Amino acid sequence: MELIEVPLHAVAHSRAGDKGNRANLSLMPYDPALWPALAEQVTEARVLALFAHRGATRCTRYDLPLIHAFNFIIDDALEGGVNGSLNLDGHGKSLSFRLLSLTVKVPADKLPRT
Amino acid sequence: MSDLFLVGNGAGFSGDRVDAPIPVVRALVQRGLPAAMFFECLAERTIALAQIEKRRDPDAGYEPMLERLLEPILVDCARAGIPILGNFGAANPMAAARCVARLARRLGIPELRIGVVTGDDVSGTVDLSKLAVHEADAGLDMSAWTLVSANAYIGAAPLAEALARGAQVVVAGRTSDPSLAIAPLMHHYGWAEDDWQALALGAACGHLLECGSQVTGGVFWDPGFKDIPDPANIGFPYAEIGRDGSLVVTKPAGTGGLVDLRSVKEQLLYELHDPAAYLTPDVVMDITGVTLEQQGRDRVALRGVKGHARPERLKVTACYEGSWLGEGEVSVAGPNALARARATADVLLQRVKQRGLGRRARADLIGISAVHDSDAGALWRSYDGPEPPEIRIRLAVESATRDDADQASREALAMLCCGTAGTSGARWRVTPRILTRSFLVPREMVPTEVTVREARLWN
DSSP states (O other): OOEEEEEGGGTEEOOEEEETTEEEEEEEESSGGGHHHHHHHSOHHHHHHHTGGGTOOEEEEEEEGGGTEEEEEEETOSTTHHHHOOSSOTTOGGGHHHHTTSEEEEEGGGOSOO | OTTEEEEEEEESSTTSOTTTHHHHHHHHHHHTSOEEEEEOOOOTTHHHHHHHHHHHOTTOOSOTTHHHHHTTTHHHHHHHTOOEEESTTTTOHHHHHHHHHHHHHHTTOTTOEEEEEEOOBOTTTOOGGGSEESSOOTTOOOTTOEEEEEEEOBOSHHHHHHHHTTOSEEEESSBOTTHHHHHHHHHHHTOOTTOHHHHHHHHHHHHHHTTGGGGTTTTTOBTTTBOOSOGGGBOOOEEEEETTSOEEEEOOTTOBSOOOHHHHHHHHTTTOOOTTOEEOSSOEEEOTTOEEEEOSTTOEEEEOOEEEOOOSEEEEEEEEEEEEEEEEEEEEESTTHHHHHHHHHHHHHHHHHHHTOOSEEEEEEETTBSTTSOTTOHHHHTOOSOOOSEEEEEEEEEESSHHHHHHHHHHHHHHHHHSSTTOEEEEEEEEEEEEEEEEEEEGGGOOOEEEEEEGGGOO
């Protein structure tokens, strides 16, 4: 099967939350069959790199295979969090879409749209 | 039939749609099952803003939309025996109770029993400097901070006590969000305070519902990818909880939005860290064994939640007034907008530095990079994509005094004459910054008190 590189947004959805200076980003493939491919490609290191410009220090990924989901916790991603941030989005609620801009390679037949 | 209890949500934050509770209450009344409604109106810093309001007016400091939220549903709930619980008391639960009492009298139900839970406000009773810090806010210099509020997240037990004493409306200040859903379940099913399995079910119910529309399509819809029906009228959620431990999330028929596996997964993981240990004052919830099943349209069942013993200590969040935020914005549009925007941002930052107006400053190019960017502007500075038709430049400055923040924000205004060609649309404002810090407090240091009386007696 041919692999096609797409943004995560084409095959998965995400929601961002916060606690203090930590962001939490969920990630769920629309097609549960893609969960292993995302588990292999959406690594803690790649997600941490997405937030390196903001001084993020650590990323932890929790796997929830029963509901085909992941939960990413990114420490120090919010430049002070809603407490101290100068960002318009102090909560980091828009950051789910930064995660969804990360690219992954998926089998062409798993793409809901091209 | 009587093996089911319904829990409806009428608000997910202070600022939510005020007409949202109406269809939920209608659905609960139509179902004819024992039920309760809860309102979550208190984000981390909302209580500090309420405390500031209370200082200005001793009869203020509670949810400003309280009357608007309750007026259309109060009589129906009272008639149907559906208690209403909410943390809409914010910094002033007693004043909120008086507001509900006035409303009840005006609506012709002076016999409505209103309960108030107090004790969450520990600003005058607990010495914060002796407590362990919960979420380390490393690098924050607290020396110049002025304490505004300190509130413990109290659990479901005092709320359930108010229900046991006949309260039809329960007004609280700071509670944990899921506790507002756990309390009516505790009361209805007679759950013990250490029945961790049952309490975890209640916590799951509360967690899924506490943000209102977030489980029924709010902050979910993504046109072309995750479409929802009628986003202008998203139905708020309610849950069916069975004595046997079943939990189904659904929403009123005839409303917008949806409940499906996608929306429930997003909310299940929202603001959750370790899925094996979601801490509430009532129970530690473990969702690692959870499975979900779509049971027909807008119905999702959750199974397999586990409960562990509650934490020894309660979380206290303290809010401080520490500094001022000055913000100013201008727009540029048309040919060479990108170069003009970059130059504007650089000059604004230079002016703030030159005049010594801020401790920290950042500039955003809204339309290029802002909410995803860093204080240093790493993304917009390295941007090499196409030029957008318009860009808005935003300056944000943290200052020690209101005057410095005001002067910094006015640097954006000054760009109307001193800025690049075609600079337009200046807006500037100053706001006090509320800083928070969390601590852990032994439970015995946070005694709660429950007061229940009829609306005609609240003055």
